[in-house]
Amino acid sequence: KAGVTQTPRYLIKTRGQQVTLSCSPISGHRSVSWYQQTPGQGLQFLFEYFSETQRNKGNFPGRFSGRQFSNSRSEMNVSTLELGDSALYLCASSLVGQGVSNEQFFGPGTRLTVL
Amino acid sequence: KNEVEQSPQNLTAQEGEFITINCSYSVGISALHWLQQHPGGGIVSLFMLSSGKKKHGRLIATINIQEKHSSLHITASHPRDSAVYICAVRSLDSNYQLIWGAGTKLIIKP
Numbered sequence: 001k002a003g004v005t006q007t008p009r010y011l012i013k014t015r016g017q018q019v020t021l022s023c024s025p026i027s028g029h030r031s032v033s034w035y036q037q038t039p040g041q042g043l044q045f046l047f048e049y050f051s052e053t054q055r056n057k058g059n060f061p062g063r064f065s066g067r068q069f070s071n072s073r074s075e076m077n078v079s080t081l082e083l084g085d086s087a088l089y090l091c092a093s094s095l096v097g098q099g100v101s102n103e104q105f106f107g108p109g110t111r112l113t114v115l
Numbered sequence: 116k117n118e119v120e121q122s123p124q125n126l127t128a129q130e131g132e133f134i135t136i137n138c139s140y141s142v143g144i145s146a147l148h149w150l151q152q153h154p155g156g157g158i159v160s161l162f163m164l165s166s167g168k169k170k171h172g173r174l175i176a177t178i179n180i181q182e183k184h185s186s187l188h189i190t191a192s193h194p195r196d197s198a199v200y201i202c203a204v205r206s207l208d209s210n211y212q213l214i215w216g217a218g219t220k221l222i223i224k225p
Contacts, residue, residue, distance in 0.1 A: 033213070037156070042201070042217040056212045088156050104148070104213070106158040 002027065004093050004107035012113045018079040021110045025072050025093030031055075032074040033104065034066060035090045043090065049074055078112075086114045118142050121202050121216035129224055134189040136219045138202030141183065145205045149176050149187050152199040152218070161187070161200075192223045 005024045013019050025032050033056075034046040045058035049068035066076040072093075078085055088111050092104040119140045128134055138147070149161040162169050162176040164185065169176050173192075178185040189196055202216040 043203075043215045045212060045215070048212070090156070090158065092158075103160050103163050105160065106150075109156045111156070 004091060004105050006089075006091050006107035006110050008110060009108060010111050010113075012115060013081050014115050015081055015083060017081050018077065019081060019112060021076045021078075021089055021091075021112075023074045023076070023091030023093075023107055025074070025091075026105055029093035029095050029105070030072055031094045031096065031102075032068055032072065033092045033094075034074070034076050035092070036060075037088045037090060037109075038084075038086070046076065046089075081114045083114050086112060088112075117217070118206070118214050119202060119204055119216040121200075121219050123219060124217065125220045125222075127222045127224065128192055130193060132192050132223075134192050134196070134221065134223075136187045136200050136202075136221070138185045138187070138216055139183060140185075140202075140204045140214075142204065142214065143207040144183075145207055147178055147185050148203045148205070148213070149185070150201045150203065152201060154198075158201075189221075194223045194225050197222050 007022045031050045033048040035043040037043050046060055047054055047066050048056040052068045063079045068074045088109045090109045091107045094102045094104045096102050122137045146163050146165045148163050150158050151161050152158045164178045173190045175188040199218040199220050201218045203213045206214050
């Protein structure tokens with residue numbers, strides 16, 4: 001079974017631009033979560049999607065948005081990029097939904113640099 | 116106070132030493148995860164625990180639900196074990212959201 005894939009792996013943007021990151025979960029997984037990791041910081045939860053619905057959201061401004069498609073693939077969008085948005089963005093997929101403890105499988109991440 | 120606290124933040128040891136990393140949490144949980152992150156960013160799930168103890172190779176994870184505490188042990192440590200080890204709990208209080216510890220950076224010297 002293929003693992004979680006994220007595209008692109010590396011991205012360089014300038015302030016004010018917007019960016020879209022993509023995540024394809026493991027086949028059969030319906031939950032996709034997004035995280036931001038900045039140098040020296042732990043993972044910060046962005047949001048979680050399950051069956052095309054946003055189920056949980058972290059404390060990030062509205063510039064950060066996402067969606068999930070019927071095939072469970074998910075995209076994350078950041079508008080009006082700021083220097084502080086430079087980070088590793090990680091996507092994780094898991095099999096089932098809310099209320100059930102299940103293992104998360106992580107993608108390799110997209111490293112975003114904002115100049 | 117963070118809901119998930121890990122200790123130590125940094126740990127340097129010699130090859131072969133027995134390693135213990137601790138995780139304490141303050142919320143009700145349905146499960147606790149231990150993960151490993153290597154330089155470059157890739158994260159691998161090591162264990163998911165809701166009670167007792169699990170073992171995989173040289174890694175052992177334990178959890179005490181009453182004390183809200185978990186430990187990750189590495190026996191016969193090796194330089195390739197050098198990584199950041201992260202504890203995360205699935206909180207009953209926050210819509211089952213995962214709450215992450217800050218991680219423990221482990222360096223094993225040959």
